[in-house]
Amino acid sequence: MERLRHLIFFFCMTLKALCVHGDDFKEEMFIKPLPPTHLYVDFQFITSVTTDSYFEHSHLSPRSLGEIISRFQVEELHLTLTEGQWRHHQWGYPVLDAAPGAELYAWFSPEVTNIDTQWRKLSATLSGLFCASLNFIDNFNTVTPQMALWPTGAFKNSENVTAQLRYASLPREIVCTENLTPWKKLLPCESSRGFSALLNSRMIHNTNYHSIGVHVRKKCMSKQCTETELEIKQTVALVYDYKIINSYDWSFRKLFGQGLPGACPLSSASRIYVEISSNDTQPFKLVPPPERILTSKRGYGDIQLAVYDVEPDGQMINIGAKHESKNKVAVTIPPPLHFNRYVLGYGKEFGGIVTELINNCFTSINVVVLENAPWWLPIQLSSLRINGEAESKIVLSQYYSPGRSRQKPYHLELLLKLPPRSTTTITIDFEFVFLKWQEYPPDANHGFYIGSALIAANLPTGKNLTSLPITGSTFDSVINASQLWYPVLFRSNGAMVSLPTPDFSMPYNVICLACTVVALAFGPLHNICTKELVLKPAGTPVSLTQKILNLFKRKKD
Numbered sequence: 001m002e003r004l005r006h007l008i009f010f011f012c013m014t015l016k017a018l019c020v021h022g023d024d025f026k027e028e029m030f031i032k033p034l035p036p037t038h039l040y041v042d043f044q045f046i047t048s049v050t051t052d053s054y055f056e057h058s059h060l061s062p063r064s065l066g067e068i069i070s071r072f073q074v075e076e077l078h079l080t081l082t083e084g085q086w087r088h089h090q091w092g093y094p095v096l097d098a099a100p101g102a103e104l105y106a107w108f109s110p111e112v113t114n115i116d117t118q119w120r121k122l123s124a125t126l127s128g129l130f131c132a133s134l135n136f137i138d139n140f141n142t143v144t145p146q147m148a149l150w151p152t153g154a155f156k157n158s159e160n161v162t163a164q165l166r167y168a169s170l171p172r173e174i175v176c177t178e179n180l181t182p183w184k185k186l187l188p189c190e191s192s193r194g195f196s197a198l199l200n201s202r203m204i205h206n207t208n209y210h211s212i213g214v215h216v217r218k219k220c221m222s223k224q225c226t227e228t229e230l231e232i233k234q235t236v237a238l239v240y241d242y243k244i245i246n247s248y249d250w251s252f253r254k255l256f257g258q259g260l261p262g263a264c265p266l267s268s269a270s271r272i273y274v275e276i277s278s279n280d281t282q283p284f285k286l287v288p289p290p291e292r293i294l295t296s297k298r299g300y301g302d303i304q305l306a307v308y309d310v311e312p313d314g315q316m317i318n319i320g321a322k323h324e325s326k327n328k329v330a331v332t333i334p335p336p337l338h339f340n341r342y343v344l345g346y347g348k349e350f351g352g353i354v355t356e357l358i359n360n361c362f363t364s365i366n367v368v369v370l371e372n373a374p375w376w377l378p379i380q381l382s383s384l385r386i387n388g389e390a391e392s393k394i395v396l397s398q399y400y401s402p403g404r405s406r407q408k409p410y411h412l413e414l415l416l417k418l419p420p421r422s423t424t425t426i427t428i429d430f431e432f433v434f435l436k437w438q439e440y441p442p443d444a445n446h447g448f449y450i451g452s453a454l455i456a457a458n459l460p461t462g463k464n465l466t467s468l469p470i471t472g473s474t475f476d477s478v479i480n481a482s483q484l485w486y487p488v489l490f491r492s493n494g495a496m497v498s499l500p501t502p503d504f505s506m507p508y509n510v511i512c513l514a515c516t517v518v519a520l521a522f523g524p525l526h527n528i529c530t531k532e533l534v535l536k537p538a539g540t541p542v543s544l545t546q547k548i549l550n551l552f553k554r555k556k557d
Contacts (some may be wrong), residue, residue, distance in 0.1 A: 020321035023060040024048045024269050025188050027195045032275040033284075037243060039250055040093045043195055043236040045187055048219070050229050060266060061232060062186035064129060068229075069216060072122045073109035075164070076151050077216040081132060083175040084209035084239070085493050089338040089358075096235055098211045099452040099491040102132055102173035107151055108462045116142075120165045131178040133170060138266060140375055142168040143411040146399045148454045149489070153217030154228050169372065169495050171449035172441075175210065177201040183212050187264075189498040193312070194264030198256040199236060209239035221450045251287075252322025259318040263310040272308040272319060284323040336361045336459050337418075341492040343450075348432050348500045353379070355426040355453055355492060359418040361460060366396070366417050369426060373410040375403045376433050377450065377497065381412070383429035394418065396434065405433075432499055444501045452491040459488055 030042040049061045069077065080098040104123060108115050118141060126136035146162050155161055169365050180201050184191045191197055204210050215233040218524075245254045252259050262271030274286060276293070290306035308319060338358050345351030353373075359365050373379045386392035396415040403410035418424055544551075 004267045017089075017385040025060045025264070026269045027264060027267050028270075029272045030095060030275070031273070033278060034239065036090070037241060037248075038091065039240040039242065039255075040094070041090065041232075041240065041255065043199070043240045044095075045196065045234040047188070047232040047234075048229050049232075050227075052311065060188045061230070063231065065186060065216070068122070068125055068129070071123070072118050073159070074106050074122065074216070075114050075155055076107040076153055077214070077220065077238060078106070079104050079126060079215075080211055080213040081130070081173065081175045081179050082209075082211035083205075084207070084211075086209060086239075086491075088335060088490065091239070092335050093488065093490075094167050094237055096213065096215075096237070097488075097490050098237070099169055099171070100494045101171040101449070101451075102134060103169045103171060103491075104134060104137065105145075105149060105167035106164065107155065107161065108166075109155055109159055109485060110164060112164070115164060115166065120373070123168070133173055136170060136226075137168045140370075140407055141170075142166055143370075143372050143401070143410055144410060145454070147368045147397065147413050147415055150487075151217070153231070154220050154225055155218075169451040170248055171451045175205075175212070175220050177205065177543040180204075180212060183214070183234065186214070186232075189264035189267040190227045193261060194267060194270065195260065196264075198252065198258070198262050199349055200257050203255065203257050204236075204238055206244065207238045208241050209237070211235075211237040213237075235427075240467045249284075249320065251323045252318045254320070259316040259461065260310065261316055262314045267312070270310040270312070272310060274306040274308075274319075274321070276304045278308050284324065287320050287322060333358050334358075337365060337367070337455075337457055337490075337491070339455060339492050341453060341495055343495045343497055344427070348498075350429060350431060351497060351521070352383075352427055353450070353495065357416070357418055357424045357426070357455070359422050359424070362420050363479055364417050364420055366415070366458055368454075368456040369414045369416065371410075371412040371428070372451050372453075373412070373430065374448075374450070375401070375405055375407065375409050376411070376435060376439075376448070376499065379401060379410045379428050379430045381411065381428075383427075384412075385425075385427045386416075387425050388427075394424065395457070432497075434500055437502065439505075440501065440512075444504065445498075447496040447498045450495040450497060452494050455490040455492060457488055457490070459486065 022089075024047070026044075026046045028044045030044075030047070034040050048060050049059070066199050068074070080096075080103045081105070082098040082100050085100055086094055086097065088247045104126070106119070106122060108118055112118055120138060123134045123137040126132070144162065144165055145167050149165060149167060151161060164339065180199065184196055185198065187194070187196050189196065191199065213233075213235040215231075215235065217231055217233075219231050221227045221229050240255060241251070242250075242291065247254070274290070274292075276286070286306055292307050294305045294307060295303070298446060337360070340356040340358075342354055344354055347499045353371070355367070355369060355371075356368055357367060371379065381402075384390070386395060394417050396417055398414040398415070399411075401408075401411040412428070414426065416424065
């Protein structure tokens with residue numbers, strides 16, 4: 001019966017795929033061991049559709065998301081929901097970086113006149129679609145980056161690209177199953193077939209790091225860019241700890257609780273890539289053996305990927321790795337650029353934010369650092385110091401937009417030229433402010449989260465990168481590329497501050513005391529007000545009940 005159900009499902013999906021014109025769907029999985037005891041798994045589900053048919057009919061592309069893009073005239077959209085922190089200095093770089101919590105930024109069409117209104121409507125609509133708290137995005141936590149963010153796809157008017165951009169983040173947002181379920185419903189096969197069947201919420205939410213994202217952009221179909229297509233990329237990034245699975249040997253059943261039930265019938269290509277570049281220092285054997293191996297010669301060394309082509313035949317696949325030695329040798333190569341962020345200060349009056357940028361390359365690197373401080377954490381531009389100095393030659397450009405209480409955040413962007421083999425420290429002071437008692441969260445003493453800083457850089461290629469940037473729809477187009485420099489966008493680690501918080505236990509104590517006094521006084525006052533005191537005359541005959549009670553009292557005495 002189960003086999004018959006799979007055959008019927010496969011026949012229906014194949015028949016639907018034959019009726020689709022202009023749509024294309026691909027699914028990919030990238031696996032890489034991370035030092036010292038972690039494993040990185042990245043999923044990418046890419047749907048490409050021509051713009052003309054996208055807004056009229058819905059075949060492989062999600063209709064709900066398409067209506068949002070069309071209704072609010074969005075040119076490019078990026079949304080990520082992340083739990084955990086990516087360790088760039090240990091793990092290298094992910095395929096797509098994401099900030100802790102929720103992050104949303106989008107470019108609107110040049111025809112949009114009131115961008116702020118469209119931005120609020122867009123965030124509220126996406127909040128309902130993905131069951132997230134994106135409706136809390138408003139003008140008081142939204143900025144317009146001037147240098148850090150640029151479109152990755154085709155844009156109509158490149159001269160006014162920064163004016164059409166809005167960026168916001170919610171570092172306190174918690175990612176759970178309620179966000180993953182609507183995300184999977186946007187896929188053509190949802191979670192019944194294909195790589196998405198491995199995304200078991202019970203397993204992936206126990207990882208050290210997990211992130212889901214939706215990225216929408218327009219791509220040129222030719223060099224002249226006379227026609228464009230819409231690309232919807234859904235991503236999932238997971239980092240497993242070998243200590244959780246109790247073994248350095250991994251497999252689909254250990255990671256996801258089940259095997260892979262074949263590819264999605266609507267997918268034109270379903271491939272699994274396993275990086276085996278570290279097989280010399282950490283020898284392991286893939287089971288079953290890969291079908292082919294791709295090799296890319298890049299600046300500092302070779303990157304080798306084992307490739308598996310998955311067919312939609314419904315057969316269960318369980319790919320895994322067995323290490324030849326139980327004693328693993330962790331090899332950590334520092335990336336070309338890594339960073340750190342922390343908070344200074346003591347007491348409840350003044351503090352500071354420090355961002356360290358470490359350039360390990362033998363050449364200088366241009367980076368843009370964006371600080372988005374909330375309105376309740378006013379940063380003082382006069383206190384900006386680069387390596388302890390008020391003025392520095394490495395600052396090429398600067399943009400600052402002061403915040404306004406309960407209306408707009410503080411926005412600072414710096415264009416820096418980092419010297420080779422150097423460490424650059426950016427320090428800026430802030431003041432603590434007092435909030436209204438309604439503005440404190442339920443766990444006010446836990447602290448207040450500060451969003452991650454955006455770091456845009458132009459880096460050289462090399463073997464020490466965790467993975468290559470995805471400039472095309474598949475890894476094949478990237479592994480054969482030969483670019484010497486490429487732009488990347490990173491997010492620093494988040495931070496937390498403790499604002500002056502009143503003692504919220506005082507109202508609790510007052511309420512308890514007042515309720516106790518009222519409870520103790522209610523009984524006597526009620527008796528006095530409702531009952532009548534009557535004097536009992538002498539010589540009144542005693543009832544039978546009273547005689548029995550008096551008899552027992554005498555015996556007891």
